[in-house]
Amino acid sequence: MFVTTADAELEPPIITVNTVLSLLAVDYPVHKLACYVSDDACSPLNFYSLVEASKFAKLWVPFCKKYNVQIRAPFRYFPDSEPSDSSSGELLQDWKNMKVISENRGGLSDEIPHLVYISREKRPKHPHHYKAGAMNVLTRVSGLMTNAPFMLNVDCDMYANNPEIVLQAMCLHLGSKNENEFAFIQSPQYFYDRPENLCILNEYIGKGIVGIQGPFYQGTGAFHRRDVVYGLCLDQIEHQGNIVEDELLKKFGNSKEFIKSAAQTLEGKTGGYSSNISRSLDEAHRVADCGYEYGSSWGDEVGCLYGATAEDNLTGLVIHSKGWRSGYCLPIPHAFLGCASPSGPAGMRQQKRWATGLLEILFSKRNPILATLIGKLQFRQCLAYLWILTWGLRSIPELCYIALPAYCIITNSTFLPKVQEPTVLIPLALFVIYKLYTLLEYIQAGLSIRSWWVNNCMARIVTTSAWLFGLVNAALEQFGFSEAVFEITQKIHRPSDVDEVMFDDSPFFVPGTTIILVHLAAWATGLLRLQSQGAHGSGLGDYFCSVYVVLCFFPFLRGLFMTGKKGIPWSTICKSTALALLFVQWCKMMSSVN
Ligand SMILES: O=c1ccn([C@@H]2O[C@H](COP(=O)(O)OP(=O)(O)O[C@H]3O[C@H](CO)[C@@H](O)[C@H](O)[C@H]3O)[C@@H](O)[C@H]2O)c(=O)[nH]1
Numbered sequence: 001m002f003v004t005t006a007d008a009e010l011e012p013p014i015i016t017v018n019t020v021l022s023l024l025a026v027d028y029p030v031h032k033l034a035c036y037v038s039d040d041a042c043s044p045l046n047f048y049s050l051v052e053a054s055k056f057a058k059l060w061v062p063f064c065k066k067y068n069v070q071i072r073a074p075f076r077y078f079p080d081s082e083p084s085d086s087s088s089g090e091l092l093q094d095w096k097n098m099k100v101i102s103e104n105r106g107g108l109s110d111e112i113p114h115l116v117y118i119s120r121e122k123r124p125k126h127p128h129h130y131k132a133g134a135m136n137v138l139t140r141v142s143g144l145m146t147n148a149p150f151m152l153n154v155d156c157d158m159y160a161n162n163p164e165i166v167l168q169a170m171c172l173h174l175g176s177k178n179e180n181e182f183a184f185i186q187s188p189q190y191f192y193d194r195p196e197n198l199c200i201l202n203e204y205i206g207k208g209i210v211g212i213q214g215p216f217y218q219g220t221g222a223f224h225r226r227d228v229v230y231g232l233c234l235d236q237i238e239h240q241g242n243i244v245e246d247e248l249l250k251k252f253g254n255s256k257e258f259i260k261s262a263a264q265t266l267e268g269k270t271g272g273y274s275s276n277i278s279r280s281l282d283e284a285h286r287v288a289d290c291g292y293e294y295g296s297s298w299g300d301e302v303g304c305l306y307g308a309t310a311e312d313n314l315t316g317l318v319i320h321s322k323g324w325r326s327g328y329c330l331p332i333p334h335a336f337l338g339c340a341s342p343s344g345p346a347g348m349r350q351q352k353r354w355a356t357g358l359l360e361i362l363f364s365k366r367n368p369i370l371a372t373l374i375g376k377l378q379f380r381q382c383l384a385y386l387w388i389l390t391w392g393l394r395s396i397p398e399l400c401y402i403a404l405p406a407y408c409i410i411t412n413s414t415f416l417p418k419v420q421e422p423t424v425l426i427p428l429a430l431f432v433i434y435k436l437y438t439l440l441e442y443i444q445a446g447l448s449i450r451s452w453w454v455n456n457c458m459a460r461i462v463t464t465s466a467w468l469f470g471l472v473n474a475a476l477e478q479f480g481f482s483e484a485v486f487e488i489t490q491k492i493h494r495p496s497d498v499d500e501v502m503f504d505d506s507p508f509f510v511p512g513t514t515i516i517l518v519h520l521a522a523w524a525t526g527l528l529r530l531q532s533q534g535a536h537g538s539g540l541g542d543y544f545c546s547v548y549v550v551l552c553f554f555p556f557l558r559g560l561f562m563t564g565k566k567g568i569p570w571s572t573i574c575k576s577t578a579l580a581l582l583f584v585q586w587c588k589m590m591s592s593v594n
């Protein structure tokens with residue numbers, strides 16, 4: 001079980017500690033589990049929190065198992081109220097003791113899984129590859145210490161919400177007709193303290209591709225087979241055994257100990273490592289060294305792959321390209337719960353990083369089209385990958401369509417048939433049918449009309465801002481002007497107003513503000529002209545589309561008149577006004593040319 005954390009400020013240790021405790025307490029034979037925490041911040045705060053957590057775990061784990069506690073992340077288990085009066089007196093007593101202890105910390109002892117803290121070596125000028133690099137160090141160190149055939153990895157905020165999750169995932173891995181069926185088992189991401197709408201959609205898409213090659217690897221909540229992570233292909237399974245040592249050295253780097261364990265894994269042998277994990281400490285230092293991977297295949301063919309900030313998607317894609325399938329695990333209650341994605345600028349940054357990372361994959365030699373032609377990626381799985389990898393590209397047509405009605409109104413032209421003409425029914429029907437269809441999908445998934453509308457608007461806003469910047473970023477990288485960075489997302493305990501758009505003076509909000517201003521300007525020019533000349537150019541259709549755009553960007557319209565976090569700062573308004581004026585001027589020029 002791997003947990004990654006990278007910044008003690010953006011990712012408060014209390015969150016990491018709760019995730020670790022929830023993992024240590026899962027219902028599974030203790031001697032088969034070990035939990036490794038990678039701390040990229042190398043923060044003493046993280047370290048000492050984990051030391052304390054491991055002491056607390058000795059009380060917490062037996063307590064959870066004795067009373068079959070459902071939620072095993074203490075911060076979620078201890079609300080401000082006590083268990084109901086109907087619970088047995090003994091439970092109530094122990095609960096109180098637990099609460100006191102969890103506040104004061106004390107020491108009984110019982111068996112818990114191994115807990116290993118790792119902070120890998122980093123040096124300036126040595127690329128550390130962010131999360132993917134951390135994952136690979138975790139893979140190597142665990143290979144030396146416990147070498148379990150399956151590895152679960154979670155982000156520091158994703159605590160185990162279902163104590164049976166390991167059991168369930170193992171059932172899928174080992175209980176299927178063909179034990180070699182799945183390369184990894186993915187559980188969808190859910191979040192606590194937030195409306196479920198986005199998560200259900202995510203699950204919906206996952207379920208859709210289960211029938212092809214299986215869900216994408218989402219970077220957290222996945223149980224990987226160690227041999228597949230070591231680069232095993234599906235057709236190599238029968239020929240396992242007799243692996244030449246030289247080849248292994250080239251592939252896995254020059255640690256004899258590690259190669260021994262990797263050979264064991266690839267030959268399909270397991271076990272034999274768990275007895276004394278501290279013996280392998282020196283070797284573990286070696287494989288966590290910042291120069292260890294040079295000249296080896298780590299990040300290229302072995303482990304979590306480098307070359308895209310969406311390392312999860314890339315790694316999953318390459319696994320699928322080798323012909324493997326992945327499984328979907330959807331237990332009730334949900335397997336893992338994390339901090340909700342932030343709204344406002346931080347959320348935009350996250351979306352931008354995803355858009356960039358996904359485009360990096362699209363433009364790389366690992367892209368799904370090549371993988372279908374040369375590799376073993378199925379055609380429909382390729383389509384599914386293309387759907388997600390092209391996020392960033394969508395910003396361009398989206399912007400064009402959004403600008404089109406404004407352009408038409410300003411230049412007194414139209415892109416739609418007149419209301420009286422019967423052909424107007426075609427675009428109208430397309431629009432209505434599409435919207436009704438998506439609405440129906442929401443209702444079928446048990447979601448509200450409101451969440452349909454909010455997500456519809458958010459999709460427009462995110463596509464034209466964060467994804468647009470993601471596209472620019474990816475383009476700059478392709479031409480060598482900039483380098484991808486993994487900006488860590490702030491984890492907050494209790495986010496508020498998740499559906500609201502919040503503003504600051506970052507460039508993310510310039511496109512949205514400009515769109516609103518452009519449409520307002522279009523209305524102004526259009527209406528003035530209507531009074532003087534009567535309508536013959538643009539018709540009702542153009543106005544309808546324009547009003548629809550303004551409704552979608554309504555938070556921006558409101559933002560023009562509000563102050564504080566919901567108001568758009570003056571600097572952004574100024575930039576947008578300039579851009580909007582340029583656009584209007586350009587429209588005028590075009591209309592005089594025609
Ligand atoms: O240098 C780094 C940077 C990040 N992380 C860890 O990576 C995880 C994910 O980072 P986060 O900031 O939470 O990013 P999200 O956007 O929330 O992550 C989503 O998207 C990522 C890919 O872009 C996936 O790797 C994640 O699993 C997925 O939850 C966290 O545990 C971090 O501690 C590191 O270990 N080292």
Ligand SMILES: [Mn+2]
Pocket residue numbers: 155157338489
């Ligand atoms: Mn996250």
